[in-house]
Amino acid sequence: MRSLPPVFSAVDLQRDPGRRLLKPALILMIPIVLVFMQITFSFGFSEDTIAEQQGSDNIAKPAPAQASANEPETPADNAEEAVHIVVPENDVQSSVPLVPREEILRSVPAAGKKVALTFDDGPSSKYTADYLRVLRENNVKATFFPIGRHIKSNANLAALIAGEGHEIGNHTYDHPNLKRQNKDSIRQQISRTSDLLNQRIQQEITLVRPPGGNYGPELEAVAAEMNMRVALWSVDPKDWEKNRTHKEIIANIKNHIGPGSIILLHEGKPETLKALPILINDLRQDGWEFVTVSELVGDRPASTTDRPSRGEKLPRICNRTALTSDSLI
Numbered sequence: 001m002r003s004l005p006p007v008f009s010a011v012d013l014q015r016d017p018g019r020r021l022l023k024p025a026l027i028l029m030i031p032i033v034l035v036f037m038q039i040t041f042s043f044g045f046s047e048d049t050i051a052e053q054q055g056s057d058n059i060a061k062p063a064p065a066q067a068s069a070n071e072p073e074t075p076a077d078n079a080e081e082a083v084h085i086v087v088p089e090n091d092v093q094s095s096v097p098l099v100p101r102e103e104i105l106r107s108v109p110a111a112g113k114k115v116a117l118t119f120d121d122g123p124s125s126k127y128t129a130d131y132l133r134v135l136r137e138n139n140v141k142a143t144f145f146p147i148g149r150h151i152k153s154n155a156n157l158a159a160l161i162a163g164e165g166h167e168i169g170n171h172t173y174d175h176p177n178l179k180r181q182n183k184d185s186i187r188q189q190i191s192r193t194s195d196l197l198n199q200r201i202q203q204e205i206t207l208v209r210p211p212g213g214n215y216g217p218e219l220e221a222v223a224a225e226m227n228m229r230v231a232l233w234s235v236d237p238k239d240w241e242k243n244r245t246h247k248e249i250i251a252n253i254k255n256h257i258g259p260g261s262i263i264l265l266h267e268g269k270p271e272t273l274k275a276l277p278i279l280i281n282d283l284r285q286d287g288w289e290f291v292t293v294s295e296l297v298g299d300r301p302a303s304t305t306d307r308p309s310r311g312e313k314l315p316r317i318c319n320r321t322a323l324t325s326d327s328l329i
């Protein structure tokens, strides 16, 4: 403790306890008050209190993520931010897809270094679990286009695909050439498959992929009527060809990949399964990021918040069938 200055000595107090001491006492109070305030602000507020204050500030005026915390705020800035509370910027962005819904989707160049792996013609009781395991081990979300009649005989696998966080699209019920089908038939092929999926998964089916990529104005009309996208692809390594090796599949994809590519692959193909981990590793090293088709095009925000992560329980339907992520290992 600092010793008192002479003006506060006992002698002075005895000689002149009145007005003579009033002025210097007031002058002396100033540094004391300043020291007291410094102590109060240094130690009087815990980190929690400061955090709460910052939290309150955020509630009052949630600054956009890109705003620098060091930038001085003006009243005009605050007024503009207040508008953002009413219309969150993220919501606006997620409602504007990079490709209009009525366009046939082949790739999404505006997506940059993102690509979508897609797997057609499953589910397969022999292979789907292995595909899912490889994707999970590599933390990749993909898009599956199963065939309706295969879903019917492998319902648990369809639920498991969705439970792992992958997107599921519609690949018709019988895998016909849709160019040769009328609207009624196309409508039936799609709705029968979507109905089957809707009984088993909690995911809106918004993509339809015509078998063989064959489509005409009838499919476009039916897709528009059902508010679905026609989703094709931009890279086809022909993994469906006989004697196609995994090395050829990988080389073909690496030669043709570009910004926003949609890559066509198939379930039930041993060489594709063999190629998958190598392909994922190689493309990642080249800077490519894997997203689902709806995330690629911006129909759904690229987020993992609605997906089970590793170790979490899968949706109820999977628990009922005693299938979990770990059971695939």
Ligand SMILES: [Zn+2]
Pocket: 120, 121, 171, 175, 211, 212
């Ligand atoms: Zn197919």
